[in-house]
Structures are given as structure tokens and as C-alpha cells.
Amino acid sequence: MQLAMLCTVCLLPSSLALPLPREAGGMSELQWKQAQDYLKRFYPSSSKIRDPNSLEAKLKEMQKFFRLPVNGILNSYIIEIMQKPRCGVPDVAEYSLFPDSPKWTSNVVTYRVVSHPRELSLVIVNQLVAKALKMWSEEIPLHFKRVSLGTADIMIGFARGAHGDPYPFDGPGNTLAHAFSPGPGLGGDAHFDEDERWTDGSSIGINFLFAATHEFGHSLGLGHSSDPSAVMYPTYRDGDPKNFKLSRDDIKGIQKLYGERSDSRMN
Incomplete structure (x- = not known):
């Protein structure tokens, strides 16, 4: 079970007035x-590059991920x-999310x-969660079962700021949610920032269905995709x-990860 570390930002003191x-x-x-804060959070050190702590190297990693010209210049x-606004799971880490392909x-x-x-009732949230999980289950031989009590494989909740895991939320905008890869404990759990304005698509705000489908991809073991058309693309659209x-x-x-459903439609 992993959620890549959101590294502490290290800023130069403004009094140093260095070029x-x-x-x-x-x-x-x-x-x-x-930019330094963003790169350290979403592109933590990787053994795949020669100087993993170089901000230029991290910037090149980001440019490569987002399919931009790779020159290391902001x-x-x-x-x-x-x-x-985006998911809180890093794009590039020492592993290709997640290690050992957990499922x-x-x-x-x-x-x-x-x-x-x-903004959303529990009934509506349950309906949207079921819809999001159905998108994944239509493609793989997994069945999702909702429970009302006790500990489930995937625990889903909304919280603000520090909320019991090492990755506190940051208020409106920026990080919208994060999820953990399959495993015990926090494994599979999906957390959403309560400070966002969530919507079912009928009003202005962050569409919960879009965000939940993305986070459940992480809950099933997927990392981020650099394909802009993919649900697993890191930024919200x-x-x-x-x-x-x-x-x-x-x-x-x-x-x-899971193979095809035996009755899966042709794509």
C-alpha cells in the first residue's frame, strides 16, 4: 500500500536576493x-535520473510527463x-505507481x-460512487459491493486539512483528493477535500463523478496517465x-492488472 510522499517545500529565504x-x-x-513546491510534491526523487534532487531534472520529468518540449526551463x-486543480498522487516517483503492481x-x-x-446528500454520493465503480467493473472481472457498517476494502470520505493520514488537504483549489493503492489499512481508501465545492454536474463546482472515477483508478492500483484524454490524467478537466x-x-x-471480463464488449 502506497501513496507517494508529498515532500516538504524548501524555499530560499527572500532576504537572500540571489539571482x-x-x-x-x-x-x-x-x-x-x-514551481519548486509543485515539483517537489508531484515529482519526488527518482533513481532513474542522474541528479534526482535537481529542480531542472524534476522540471524535465514534468515536461516529459505532460508531453511538452523537454528543456528544463519554466x-x-x-x-x-x-x-x-488536480489529484494529490504524484505523477513520477521512484516507482511507476504503484510498486509491484498491487491489486x-x-x-x-x-x-x-x-x-x-x-453540497451533496449521502444518497447522491452513494449513487455517484456506484456509477464511478461501475465504469471500472464493466471492463474487468471485479464486483463492487457497498456496505453500510464496519471496515470496507475501500473507505470513502470527505475531510479538510489534516484528516488522519500523512497528507493533509490544502483548502479550495490545488489538491482535490487522493487515494491509496490496494492493500490493508489505508489501502484502497479514497479521501476528498471537503473545502472544495462539489457538484453532481447540475451546478458549478468540481464534478464528484469525474474526481471519484479517477481516484478509484488509484484504489484499484493504477497510476497517473500522460494521455490527456484519460480519466487517469492528473489534472482536473x-x-x-x-x-x-x-x-x-x-x-x-x-x-x-485484472484482465478482461469474459463478457467484455469489444472496444
């Missing part, structure tokens, strides 16, 4: 400091990506919704709920 490095690319000191478009070994996985946000579905990339990834 910004080449990789800052002409951005302001504030923008460069925000620019306004990268800043724009960094400012988008559920039983073909019946239980889940329980333990709390809901003020709004859209028409009627057209929301898994991409071929998502399906390929989840079937690599």
Missing part, C-alpha cells in the same frame, strides 16, 4: 517558488498547468461511504457528464 537560476526561465521569484504554460486478489471488493460534503467515460488508455491499464 534566479536559468531554469526559472524569466518567471518571477514567487512563480519560481511555487514558462508561463507550465505555470498554468501547475495552477490547475485486489478477491473478485469482490467492498466499499463504504463514511461521509459526504455539504470539466466536461459533459453524459459523455464521460474511460478512455482506451484507462481500459488498457486496468485490464493489464
